[in-house]
Amino acid sequence: QKEVEQNSGPLSVPEGAIASLNCTYSDRGSQSFFWYRQYSGKSPELIMFIYSNGDKEDGRFTAQLNKASQYVSLLIRDSQPSDSATYLCAVYGSQGNLIFGKGTKLSVKP
């Protein structure tokens, strides 16, 4: 049973648009949620983490968490071609391991 689900994409958005990346998780006891960005051939880079229901904003990035719906999302405003990457959602599972989704590939077209 998969614990973290993401749409693999690719998700294609025009430059300047809002990119919306979604993630669902199965463990209701999960408390910590993370978004990593991974460029091709590079290692994952932490973008944001969120612990509380609601929105958390950091520059062009907004993470949204809804624990009742077991849903976490990442919005990227004013998308740039440099945002083109794979975005990994990660959630701490019941065993204490950080569980990664398969990632969503985002392509921002100039």
Add this chain to the structure above:
Amino acid sequence: DTEVTQTPKHLVMGMTNKKSLKCEQHMGHRAMYWYKQKAKKPPELMFVYSYEKLSINESVPSRFSPECPNSSLLNLHLHALQPEDSALYLCASSQGSHSKDYGNTIYFGEGSWLTVV
């Protein structure tokens, strides 16, 4: 820039070779990790060291042998690997012991690309 440093960045080794991957962090983190990542897949956890003790081994074959000489260093010793072990090996660290509680953000190094021929 990542504060988790991995060497070498690239390694090509034969199936009879013995080699090591090295990782260092100076953030005072007490948990260190080895992950393996194949192309178009998410990172897979291999080992976790918490306060310099091995706390998780995700049923990794014995041809991979981790070592944590001190709280800043983590090694992965490689012996008799198979071509299917070719992958990106990621070292990571986090502040606290391995836990799903708040604040345990995991930071990755740049990775070591391993090719087994």
